[in-house]
Amino acid sequence: MVDNSRQKGVNMTKRALFVLLVATMPLLAQQNPDWHREFPAFKIAGNLYWVGTADLAVYLINTPQGNILINSNFPEDVPLIKKSIESLGFKYGDTKIILASHAHGDHDAAVGIIKNETAARLMIMDMDVPETESTRQGRPGAKVDRILHDGDTVELGDSKLIAHKTPGHTKGCTTWTMQVDDAGRKLNAVIIGSPNVNRGYILVGNKDYPQIADDYVNTFKVLNTLPVDLFLGAHGAYFGLKAKYEKMKAGGPNPFIDPAGYKAYVSEREATFLKELERQKKNPGSPAP
Ligand SMILES: [Zn+2]
Numbered sequence: 001m002v003d004n005s006r007q008k009g010v011n012m013t014k015r016a017l018f019v020l021l022v023a024t025m026p027l028l029a030q031q032n033p034d035w036h037r038e039f040p041a042f043k044i045a046g047n048l049y050w051v052g053t054a055d056l057a058v059y060l061i062n063t064p065q066g067n068i069l070i071n072s073n074f075p076e077d078v079p080l081i082k083k084s085i086e087s088l089g090f091k092y093g094d095t096k097i098i099l100a101s102h103a104h105g106d107h108d109a110a111v112g113i114i115k116n117e118t119a120a121r122l123m124i125m126d127m128d129v130p131e132t133e134s135t136r137q138g139r140p141g142a143k144v145d146r147i148l149h150d151g152d153t154v155e156l157g158d159s160k161l162i163a164h165k166t167p168g169h170t171k172g173c174t175t176w177t178m179q180v181d182d183a184g185r186k187l188n189a190v191i192i193g194s195p196n197v198n199r200g201y202i203l204v205g206n207k208d209y210p211q212i213a214d215d216y217v218n219t220f221k222v223l224n225t226l227p228v229d230l231f232l233g234a235h236g237a238y239f240g241l242k243a244k245y246e247k248m249k250a251g252g253p254n255p256f257i258d259p260a261g262y263k264a265y266v267s268e269r270e271a272t273f274l275k276e277l278e279r280q281k282k283n284p285g286s287p288a289p
Contacts (some may be wrong), residue, residue, distance in 0.1 A: 034236075035106060036077055041084035042245065044256050045187055045230055046180035047159065050245075051084035053077055055236045056106055059191060060085060061178070063157025066096035069120070070176055070191060071234065072110035075140070081114075095120040096156055099163075101193045101234035102173040103131035105139065112142030121145040123154055125165055128172025148174070166223060168216035168273075169194035171209065177226060187257065190226050192233035195219065195269035197276050201288040204280040213277055220270040231262035238265060 034055035041051045044059075052058035053073060058081050061068040067090060073081065082092045095118040100108040103124070111132065115122050123146040124132045135141035148154070150165035159178060166175040173193040180187045195216075197203065203213045231239045239262075244255040276288055 036074070036080075038080050038083075039236075039241075040245070041087050042248070043088075044180075044232070045189070045254060046182040048178070048180050048189060048230070049088055050241075051081055051088070052236070053080055054242070057101070057191070057232070057234050057236060057241075058084075059176075059232070060088070060090065061156070061159050061161070062090060063159045065157035066094045068097045068099065068154070068156055068159065068161070069095050069114065070099045071101055071107045072098065072114050073107065074105060075110045075113055078110050078113055093118055097154060098122050099154065099161070099176065100124060100128070100132070100174065101176075101191065102170040103128035104170060107234055108132055108142075109140055112140050115142055123148055125149075125163060125172035125174045127165075127167065128170055128174070131170065131172075164222055164226070166193045166195075166219040168212055168219050169196055169198070171215070173219070175223065175226070180230065182254075187229040188227045189230040189232060190223075190228045190262065192223065192238055192266075194234050195223065195266065195273070197273055197288045199288055202280070202285065203277050203288070204284050216273050216277075220266065220273070223266045224270075228259045228262045229257050231256065231258040231265070 032055065035053060037054035039052065039054040041049060043049050047062045049060040049062065051060045052071070056073045056077065057071055058073060059070040072078070085092045095114060098111050098114055098120045100111060111122055114120060122142055122144050124144045125148045129144050129147055132144055133141050148163045150163070152163045154161045154163065161176050161178045164175040164177060165172065167173050175193045176191040178189050180189050206212050233239055236242065239258070247255040280286060
């Protein structure tokens with residue numbers, strides 16, 4: 001009996017360690033130098049701007065009533081975001097609303113800082129709210145001012161964004177869409193929340209998130225039906241930020257208008273998810289590599 005309960009204890013400790021490891025993975029992965037590397041702020045199209053780092057996306061939507069920011073990155077990235085906003089001639093203090101792609105530290109760890117420094121309202125998809133507000137496992141936590149649901153709109157000035165719940169990567173992972181008026185041309189912007197199955201994710205028999213696989217399936221259905229002109233996402237790597245930025249500087253048609261690239265990316269990510277799902281169905285309990 002003693003040995004048995006001791007073994008149980010060891011298993012539980014192992015499990016707790018594993019859970020901790022998975023939960024802090026975005027923090028451990030801070031080593032990716034592009035995450036904190038400065039990148040020039042620039043206009044993507046219309047009133048939509050890039051103010052993120054060389055990989056972590058932060059979008060600024062400028063309106064006559066102030067600005068919306070999507071994502072905050074890590075606290076250490078906030079000075080770069082401020083610098084980017086100011087370099088475009090906007091004011092950090094004019095941030096009225098802050099949104100997020102999903103509740104992982106690389107996108108939302110600094111939302112509380114930005115909220116406090118600017119008095120912006122924080123709006124987060126329902127199922128990501130507990131994570132955003134949590135102070136567990138080193139997360140800073142931030143009070144959510146408005147809880148969003150699938151299909152909700154966020155409006156400021158003349159801009160309207162739609163929150164599409166695209167869960168799986170997190171339970172409240174959000175893909176943002178908006179119509180951008182680019183010199184009289186209406187462009188559909190899609191900012192993908194994340195279609196990725198991270199290392200350690202369990203798709204089959206996941207006790208904490210039983211519907212995870214179905215959520216991914218539905219997410220790909222949504223991503224496959226959205227009208228797209230501007231292909232964007234939570235990481236620059238999703239849509240080839242650096243190469244497109246260089247192309248843009250060289251002139252010619254806007255390289256971020258890339259519906260074919262979007263389709264190819266979503267198809268490839270969907271195939272990768274389905275392959276991993278099949279692998280886990282054959283090896284239940286085996287986490288994603
Ligand atoms: Zn993530």
